[in-house]
Amino acid sequence: MTDQFRDRPAIQAVDLTRTYNLRKGWLRPTFETVEAVRTVSFSVYPGETFGLLGPNGAGKTTTIKMLNTLLLPTSGTARVLGFDVAKDPVEVRRRIGYVFGGDKGLYDRLSANDNLRYFAELYGVPPREQRSRVHELLDKVGLSGRAHERVEGYSRGMRQRLHIARGLLHRPQVLFLDEPSLGLDPVAARELRRTVAELSGEGVTTVLTTHYMAEADELCDRIAIVDSGVIRALGTPDELKGSVARGTVVEATVRGADETHLSRLRDLPSVQGVAVTRTDGSETVLTVRGENGTEIHTQVVSALRGLRITRLTSREPTLEDAYVAIVGSGAEPGATDRKTSPEAAV
Structure with a gap:
């Protein structure tokens, strides 16, 4: 991370909450309120790689979607690069990239080059810069030699690298990676980690969700462990390991x-x-x-x-030991970072 912990956060979440109303039954329906995220507060600093870990349904993806303006918070506030995600969503979107795991988000019958040219238009990349930017990103993610092949013939790892290139087209200052290595083989996952580490070295602020503890340990400067919509612990990987053993x-x-x-x-x-x-x-x-x-x-x-x-x-002790202990106990072990405590985020 460059200029570690600068004074002004790139991302600041204060008491973020998101609830859903679920309908059950048809003739006599009942409604249940589900709290996907409950008063989550944290800050992410410029150039930092920040991890969100937690079991399925813990609220990680919901938190990311609130930060990148895809969901409105039920309560609480969040600011990305100084812009409120609810009041200034267009300004936030201009400055962020979003990469998610899976096969959606690409056009199979187009080549990698054509996919990126199309998305460059959508992202507002100036026409005179599009060709050089697409070439630069294909080279960065290791797809230069396959640039003119249809995406339908790509492996999952190649698709995921193309997802990252797409998310970087407009030179975002903040990048959200939602389980980017899901389903990748070890070689493809290693290449993906290398790419993410290079982005951090270039000063891109990254928020990463993953189920792979070794990946989080290698890439993240700090990690928040989320369970049942609540942050159970927050700190560096070494702090989290030391807090449980x-x-x-x-x-x-x-x-x-x-x-x-x-x-x-x-x-x-x-x-x-x-x-x-x-x-x-x-x-x-x-x-x-x-x-x-x-x-x-x-x-x-x-x-x-x-x-x-x-x-x-x-x-x-490993990060996995810390994760199991924290999620299993449902209690915060005390490994929190003073700069990102709820009090500091207000």
Whole structure:
């Protein structure tokens, strides 16, 4: 991130809320109010890559759509580059790009070159700049050699790179990436991450939603973990990891574990949390977070006495461990950034 944490945010959300009224039944319909986003507040600074993580239905995409003017907030305010998303949507749209995962948004029977020329017209790119801008972006995303082929013959990874090129045509200062690597193979996902990292280096402010923890850890300067429409934690990847486990993570694959064994683990003095994953067979994977690597390793083995342990490893905590702990507990662990707290955003 360039000029880290400049004084004026590129994006500022204050108590954003979005509700929906769902109709149930036909003869005697009833209506239910669903809160997709509840009083979300945060700031994103120029040149920063900001991540929004959370389970399906957590409110990530709804938040992005409010920020890029596709949805009006039910309450609260948001400003992008100083413009209110509800009062000045045209000014906001001129300055942002939006890239989403999936196959929609491109014309299959047109070539990549023709797709970008068409969207350049829609985005108001001056005619004298269109050809050079399209060539520049196709080169940036690695599609120069396939520029004149129909998009219908493109792989998913190539389509996604073309989506990014489309979102950058008008040189946006803010780019929203909504699960851009969804369904990509590892090679295509790596190329996508490289492109996003280059954009950050060029000073583009990026908001990224993803389900891939390694991707968020590699790309994001700061991350907000969202669950049930609420921000549960906000901080750098290292702050989030440290908030749930400052020592060691022990993973044990066992057979025959029951609640008695889990209680023994949770009662250990150096244990901060235990996650349980059932496999398709009779094995259970226990992820134990705690302090003092050698000590906790010994304590876990002792607590699981009588069980068959087929695998036992120790490692440093990852962002995935932090995510599981925060979303699983439903409580904020305290890893917040003072500059982006609700008080600072007002």
